[in-house]
Amino acid sequence: MRGRGGAGFTTGLKWEACRNAPGKTRYVICNADEGEPGTFKDRVLLTRQPDLVFEGMTVAAYVTGASKGYVYLRGEYRYLLEPLNAVLARRRQDNLLGKGILGRSGFDFEIEVHMGAGAYICGEESALIESLEGKRGVPRNRPPFPVTNGFLNQPTVVNNVETLAAAALIAAKGGDWFKSFGTAKSSGTKILSISGDCERPGIYEYPFGVTVRQVLEECGAKATQAVQISGPSGICIGPDEFDRRIAFEDIPTAGSFMIFDIRRDIFEVVRNFINFFAHESCGFCTPCRVGTTLLKNMMEKIAAGHGTRYDLDEIYKLNRVMQSAAHCGLGHTAGNPLVHTLEKFRPAYERRLKSLEFEPAFDLDAALSQARQMTRRDDSAAHFDSAQENA
Amino acid sequence: MNNSDAINDVLSRHGNNGTRLMQILRETQEGLGWLSPETLSIIAAGIGWPRAKVEGTAGFYTFFHTKPMGKYRVLWSDNITDRMLGNIELMQAMCKALWLEPGRISEDGLVSVHTTSCTGMCDQGPAVLVNYRAITRMTMERVAEMVDLIRSKTPLDDWPAEWFVVENNIRRADMLLSYHLSPGDALRASLARGAEPDIETASNERSWREALHAGDAGRAPRLTKSSVPACAAAAVPASPLA
Ligand SMILES: Cc1cc2nc3c(=O)[nH]c(=O)nc-3n(C[C@H](O)[C@H](O)[C@H](O)COP(=O)(O)O)c2cc1C
Ligand code: SF4
Numbered sequence: 001m002r003g004r005g006g007a008g009f010t011t012g013l014k015w016e017a018c019r020n021a022p023g024k025t026r027y028v029i030c031n032a033d034e035g036e037p038g039t040f041k042d043r044v045l046l047t048r049q050p051d052l053v054f055e056g057m058t059v060a061a062y063v064t065g066a067s068k069g070y071v072y073l074r075g076e077y078r079y080l081l082e083p084l085n086a087v088l089a090r091r092r093q094d095n096l097l098g099k100g101i102l103g104r105s106g107f108d109f110e111i112e113v114h115m116g117a118g119a120y121i122c123g124e125e126s127a128l129i130e131s132l133e134g135k136r137g138v139p140r141n142r143p144p145f146p147v148t149n150g151f152l153n154q155p156t157v158v159n160n161v162e163t164l165a166a167a168a169l170i171a172a173k174g175g176d177w178f179k180s181f182g183t184a185k186s187s188g189t190k191i192l193s194i195s196g197d198c199e200r201p202g203i204y205e206y207p208f209g210v211t212v213r214q215v216l217e218e219c220g221a222k223a224t225q226a227v228q229i230s231g232p233s234g235i236c237i238g239p240d241e242f243d244r245r246i247a248f249e250d251i252p253t254a255g256s257f258m259i260f261d262i263r264r265d266i267f268e269v270v271r272n273f274i275n276f277f278a279h280e281s282c283g284f285c286t287p288c289r290v291g292t293t294l295l296k297n298m299m300e301k302i303a304a305g306h307g308t309r310y311d312l313d314e315i316y317k318l319n320r321v322m323q324s325a326a327h328c329g330l331g332h333t334a335g336n337p338l339v340h341t342l343e344k345f346r347p348a349y350e351r352r353l354k355s356l357e358f359e360p361a362f363d364l365d366a367a368l369s370q371a372r373q374m375t376r377r378d379d380s381a382a383h384f385d386s387a388q389e390n391a
Numbered sequence: 392m393n394n395s396d397a398i399n400d401v402l403s404r405h406g407n408n409g410t411r412l413m414q415i416l417r418e419t420q421e422g423l424g425w426l427s428p429e430t431l432s433i434i435a436a437g438i439g440w441p442r443a444k445v446e447g448t449a450g451f452y453t454f455f456h457t458k459p460m461g462k463y464r465v466l467w468s469d470n471i472t473d474r475m476l477g478n479i480e481l482m483q484a485m486c487k488a489l490w491l492e493p494g495r496i497s498e499d500g501l502v503s504v505h506t507t508s509c510t511g512m513c514d515q516g517p518a519v520l521v522n523y524r525a526i527t528r529m530t531m532e533r534v535a536e537m538v539d540l541i542r543s544k545t546p547l548d549d550w551p552a553e554w555f556v557v558e559n560n561i562r563r564a565d566m567l568l569s570y571h572l573s574p575g576d577a578l579r580a581s582l583a584r585g586a587e588p589d590i591e592t593a594s595n596e597r598s599w600r601e602a603l604h605a606g607d608a609g610r611a612p613r614l615t616k617s618s619v620p621a622c623a624a625a626a627v628p629a630s631p632l633a
Contacts (some may be wrong), residue, residue, distance in 0.1 A: 062581055134410045172576050276509075
């Protein structure tokens, strides 16, 4: 069994680890916190395909031996609570939940929807579990991982909504069928949440391997300057990279796809993202709590026209500290939007630094103009030239 | 029913179980409008937790308030996509019409207006949450109407129903979104096959951040093979349920 792209837990691996971990009770958690800005595909999956998601959870329960499942639904989706509970009630009635599911004795599983309350960090699986236990949503130290020590310290699987829906599909139609979609290393499809500058924002499900260019064409994006893929903690790409593909082997994504055309100021985009991280940092560890605030202050300083090259260097330094010392993924990725765009969209920053790079703060040459007029001179020696002066 | 009865009602619905505190706080707040010091004391006593711990949870989440925030709490989604659709101008117009500053509660205690992180309505923004219910496609006209409804203290249930419509906007459906599952089919297939779906394939579908940033985006939180518990890294044994 291979890990993909050198990273990560595979779903099957996670389920196996949970099944094999010692414990009294096992839990399956559906992560519907969907807090990454620009993402809304889980909302649509839970509206259009709730049975598929719940069935994926139940399959996971069957495989892992879990007896209880939770959907952790973000507070912003409060309006989905009653409809989801109605679906659960129907499934209970149909013996797809409860005791002895589908007549199989010993196969007992219940699902309950828990609401979050407006904290992005609770999308991180260990913070989510803390929250589910009634505590503040602060990420735990890992290891141990939730698969062995999760909810109430019991073996727990945490999966995204889309993962669970896909798992149900695989269970129904078989792995070979599933593999016939997508690329060699990324089978199946990916649901993209598309927003920003395009004619038809909304939900687009593509087999893995689709190019960014094709996506842009199909949603009616024109004169695109940049696309932010996978939200603020993802990557920002410009036109020279639009032939790259959405797939684990190229651009992996959680599904957020925000489009910015040439009218937009990339600096303002990044400033919005940095504010987001500063606001959502849970405050538990210093590198992130202080780091995100410093980044935010720097963006404001640059926006006000007081930024210098020194500040840009500081950003890189701060980012390195946060990447190495922060406690969780939020801190690790909070500097991403800045670092990416500093590389790819540097003029958006330098435009704002200019005034300081060509100091002094008042224009000596202009001040000399009166003297020039009096002496009726306008030759080069009568002008103040900083380059000459410095030489 | 007085306040403490209402709280005890919520508590008993949740079996006075502290691990259900998030739901207890939300349901209490939905009933009473905010979480007063007395409310928190009753809840702490009810679940048998130290009061400070209950307060810690209540204070951590932005959707819980331990201070009154008004009968109407309007939160403007502040993602960059909302900004591009003009949310700031709309919010300023609303604040002006209501004579208040963002983040402050009006003097009569009726209303507060503020921003919040992306509410997941980017394809139909600018979006707001009013008392945590989503409203999409805000315009200047809607702002004006909403201000009137707030001033006249019209209950949210009587606001125009079309404001609360959230579109799916599915533009391209493939295997997941177009599949018509007869509830139970996937389970029946699983039971017949004897447990696990094809693990190797399912692994490709892990969707999220564990796989991110493997490319050009710097370091990410990552579970490496070596950090996987030994039992999982070893050959996968047959399912105990098979
Ligand atoms: C700051 C942060 C926020 C996250 N937010 C979410 C989220 O909203 N939804 C989600 O499914 N996973 C989120 N994750 C990833 C989860 O920790 C976890 O990896 C994921 O739910 C596992 O599901 P998967 O294996 O099915 O992808 C987040 C991670 C971090 C570090
Ligand atoms: S990195 Fe940020 S969000 Fe994560 S634990 Fe530290 S302070 Fe909290």
